[in-house]
Amino acid sequence: MTPSPTYRVGIAGASGRMGRMLVEAVLAADDCRIGAAFDQPGSATLGQDAAAFLGQRSGAVIGADLSALAGCQVLIDFTRPEGTLAHLQACVQQRVQMVIGTTGFDAAQKATIEAAAQHIAIVMAPNMSVGVNVTLKLLEQAARALGPDYDIEIVEAHHRHKVDAPSGTALHMGAVIAAAQGRELADCAVYERYGHTGARAPGSIGFATVRGGDIVGDHTVLFAGTGERIEISHKSSSRTTYAQGSLQAVRFLAGRSSGLYDMYDVLGLR
Known part of the structure; x- marks a missing residue:
């Protein structure tokens, strides 16, 4: 052998x-x-x-x-x-x-x-996890199938020592979703909300960041439609x-x- x-x-x-x-x-x-x-x-x-x-x-x-x-x-x-x-x-x-x-x-x-x-x-790659990359493929398919009638929000959580936000994985998720819908993330991303923001902009992709403790890395993408919502999540414990x-x-x-x-x-x- x-x-x-x-x-x-x-x-x-x-x-x-x-x-x-x-x-x-x-x-x-x-x-x-x-x-x-x-x-x-x-x-x-x-x-x-x-x-x-x-x-x-x-x-x-x-x-x-x-x-x-x-x-x-x-x-x-x-x-x-x-x-x-x-x-x-x-x-x-x-x-x-x-x-x-x-x-x-x-x-x-x-x-x-x-x-x-x-x-x-x-x-x-912003994330080397096999599971995360399979999740990215699922997000690509979901974004293409669901289309513009679903609002998209990406929530990520990491440990207190992480210095960049949103995480590279969250940004890559946003880019994959935007590309699947024929858009550029830079044209539709919303990274901050504070005060009187007005109604949610149609077609926007929102990001929320959590930092605390020893969280290795959690990512959830919410596709929120009328009468239903779909959540695709990946959580790392190690x-x-x-x-x-x-x-x-x-x-x-x-x-x-x-x-x-x-x-x-x-x-x-x-």
Whole structure:
């Protein structure tokens, strides 16, 4: 029997909440190993083994020097936009693929990632969960079938430490729904309501944000019609789903030299 390939995976933000979940997932995968682990200069974890928090040894020491990417085939990055773009530059220079789960990019930053994808293969998605991406497909179908007679509201909830709002997943849900109805989200999104707002604008897509506690990630889309409403929800109880989806993205990138992909591509939902 031919042995499974071993993917040498770099992990950005290795001592953060998501980084540690990725470390654990890579260690548990038969076909992956940690090629390098990174954190910000000055982090208290620099010089420690990436799996020290588990009482294990991965053989990869957390560092800040991106030259260690030379030992990796792909870097998984769930950090912040500025950090991800710095990592992106290093990956292009060293021809290392990327899986990007970071959210909060502006239009110029997204354009930079698109340009980099001409040189390396990248999977970028605001949510790596398999369940979330199946939910996105359901939303696409519902939006197309229900049409303009149903008002659409998107409610998302995350932990108190999340710094961007609405979440990247919520925004992507809105974009998928708008596209399914032949519209652009920028033309119909409503992000704030306060005071005397007047009646709801026909065709608008509303967003509501909740932040508190340790909520991993909840998203509900409400299609409210006359006499009925439909709610499609996804609730995450663990970041494990994001980590496992990321490893599916790593495997998908094998053999690809360039291009920008998302989880629809990884899961065959296109």
